[in-house]
Amino acid sequence: MSLRVLEVVIDCADHGSVVEFWAAALGYERQEVNEQYVGLVPPQPATPGRPPILFQKVPEPKVVKNRVHLDLAGDVMADEVARLVGLGATVIAERSLGALTWTVMADPAGNEFCVSGG
Secondary structure (H helix, E strand, O other): OOOOOOOEEEEEOOOHHHHHHHHHHHOOEEEEOOOOEEEEEOOOOOOOOOOOEEEEEOOOOOOOOOOOOEEEEEOOHHHHHHHHHHHOOEEEEEEEEOOEEEEEEEOOOOOEEEEEEO
8 A cells, every 4th residue: 555644634724823823832944825725734754653734725724623633742742732832732630541541622713633641
């Protein structure tokens, strides 16, 4: 099989705060594409598990829960959650399943994502 993830595409009403948030959250670099798209790429050299993200400006607002979301992991979940809140994210819920725990969050545009430790 030759399929691979080329990039992750996230819809947004405006590139502004959502692109700034994700660039700061992930340490990615902004790449202007055109009026409709702005890309974020990991610093070089690229590392596995850090695909580029493309933000697509769309006319319709986000209305319901995402059908696809990013799952992120950091060394210390509470520290990463606090850092992301400082960047403009909001905490939606704390979840657990057995020993696995994670925090459901939303970026400034309302796109949900999850953060776990380790």
